[in-house]
Amino acid sequence: MELVNQHVKGIMEECKLRARDQGLKFDNETLEYIVTNRDMIELSPKVMIPTLYDYWVHDVRVLSGKGMYEAYPSNPYETVINTRPAISFYNDNNPDWLNVMIFYHVLGHIDFFQNNLFYKNTWDVDLAGQALADKRLIAQLRSEKGRWVDYAIEFARGIDNLVGYYKELNQIIMNGSQRKLSKTDFYFDIFLQKIKKVPQHEYIKEITRYNVLNKIGEDFFDEVTGKYPEFIELYKKELFRKTDYDSDIMQYIILYSPFLKEEENQWIKSVIQIVRNTSMYFQPQIRTKIMNEGWASYWHEYLFMKDDRIKGHEADFAKVNASVTSMPKVGLNPYALGLRMFQNIKDMEDRGRYSFDFLFLKDEVARKKYTQHKNRGDEFILDVRENFIDFTFINTFIDQDFIARHKLFVTGKYLDQSSMKWKYYIKSKKAQDYKEMIIDTLYHPPQISVDEAATKEGILYLNHKFENKPLKIDYIENTMIGIEYLWGGPVHLETSEPAISKKATTNYASFWDPGAGGTRAAEQSPEDIEWKRVCYVIENRKLHKKEL
């Protein structure tokens, strides 16, 4: 791994100037490294962070990555990591014109990393440096504790998808503007309602009393502290809680696990914290795949076409660009979809179509002609890249016109019995269906949190907020063994499962067997399934399930 030479760096700097002219914003400093494909294979399990801590799963991935490379050699164009300064990796054999294109693409990514608000939690962290410090700490722990460090990492990683990313992000964004929980708020919102659970008439009486005393300027809390001596202590505790914790299971375990409180287990907290920080860092990246790739592709295409340095390589560019950004006949390509969406958004805004006038226009011909010549599209897409995330992006900007313009559809496939062939067919051309199909592919970890009321007598009680998707049952046991270890006591997990086991199986056999006279099972959609709440309990590494 070495830095690119001065000539190539010169190309990059030139690209930066042109990108800035178009409104992209990014730090001046960037680092470009030349890597071999072998380096890439070794880096990719570490999410391309060269300084990430060592862990055996990474080694497994490297070994299988090498096997994969042997079978399917590939030549990735670039990889960028969201560090300060931003680091990007390249092959060393690219011609100059290709480097121009790749650099524009990379600058698109860097601009996205450094401006999209969902990355705000990563802006003030020096990831490469932090990771190196973590790596050293883990190496040192490993020399003291041996393979138990790897178990700690494994168990912490078992819950690292449940980090309270949005909660933490919200805190960071609201930082400063967020009002401190006042004594009054605590008294009326939490203390009376949740802790004392006073009847309504008493609650109203207290409010009246507050209003009266407030008017004449007397201290309302005199009587309160007299009546409830514990009030002040509880308020202080709540203040502490609000600022320090409340985001996720990992944090809860670090703060309250009886097992980790023991002197000889303190080190595990650092391990969990490292795993949690790393996961937190990559949350925005997982959630902006379509936008990020689309944005980078938009700019490499736009800027490349305007660049006079590449004269004579238009056909080469077209070929490479098409292989990256063409829409597949069947399947999804986030680069292609994101690119077309940004192009469409710019065009729509240029014509002033994000307006009530256009929204309420029903005449097909008039809609086609509708143009306001606002030409604000360039600024508008910069705003979009700042404030959206894949889910909101897809949900907001895919409409029927977009679907029609790019001839998009949802593809289904079914088995044709007579010819024994899978038939691919156009399942739907409705924007709503297309949206749902895409949204279904987006990253969405289950919402599992600690139920504090039920967490007592040494039991950690987890509650899965059910969203019509059950958990993958195979993974429950090992994940819970890990949590039990970190918690140092039994762990309960409340979740939902189908009330009746899949009925399709019996129908299935008869469906293929004309002799049995079976009929095709009725269409069954997830909404039709009846769900029941169940509780998984892990105790002494033994899992059992009870119905609730």
Next chain:
Amino acid sequence: MITLDELLERDRRREEDGFKRKIRIGKIIKPGSGGKDKIIVVPTTVEEKFVHDEIHPDQEQGEGESTGGTGEGEEGDVIGEQPVRPEEGEGENGEGDGEGPGEGKGGDHELESNAYELGKVLSQDFQLPNLKDKGKKRTLSRYIYDLTDKNRGAGQILDKKATLKEIVKTNITLGNIPDVDDTDTSRFIISPQDLIYRILSREKDFESQALVFFLRDYSGSMGGKVTQAVVSQHVMLYSWLLYQYEKQVETRFILHDTQAKEVGDFYKYYSYRVAGGTNVFTAFKMVNDIVERESLARDYNIYVFHGTDGDDWDKDGKQTIAEIEKMLNYVSRIGVSIVEHSYVGSNQTEVEKYLKSSQILTQHGDLIKLDVMSENADDTRIIQGIKRLIS
């Protein structure tokens, strides 16, 4: 960099610490030109977390997963098709999704050598008992001719390396090489006796003494983990047999749904998938036919391993039992693995029921073994299964 052996060693220690093993042996197919693919053995592992399980309630009725698409056409239009059951000789696009990643066809020596490595790992690390030698060692050996013998002075091909060595020897004796660091080859004297040639010679080539039939149900009900378990078990068996018999084992592969078909190599065997009904007897019948047609029983120890989810249209197994009984006359061992779907409940499958009720398992206990495991079986359980099948 850590090696595969070290990883497996670490995995074994997990058990001592009271945790489950996590490393599995995976396979990657390398498509090669001219039908010469190879299999690369790699470790794989899954990091278990709480994740959503995708439900596709309509999928089992022959409907696949939805995805995106683009192009002309109206809703309902069929825009393409893909054969479920790949045909022999078809290009790689014609082949269905395998249980292992990758597509392609044909296996060659590289698969063998890799599988051989895997087998070595298995018999060392998993301590499998050796397969019993069932005797019948063939006395007949055939001869092949190869350029292996050496001859001085004359022959078919000059062995340059050996010749050079002789020349150097000769010249050392003659004192032509006083200083090895400064050798002047132009002063070398070459004796006719220094020339070493290779000549054609007759070599004994011992025939394989074992022939293994792998039979697999690839019908529609075999989706997902069931197939994975069967395939995993057969990969291990196959690899281990290769190792145990020093590559002297011959193998045949048969897939069946409502009809049986023989495929040319292990890759096809484990990667093909279709959706159809199930007639177990067709596979056994095909083995019987092959053995009879090619008079294999005289020359080989014959082993038959069959993997299925236990579903069979032939509910009381009359035809299957008949074929198995016929087979018992010549076979060294039949090993049937039933991998139960988790929704079926244990000991409920048709194949298991009729095998048991036919008394065939008790009457011919030394020749036929049955192993029933759940679809969630891990590698350790799968290996136990192998032990049972070959015990």
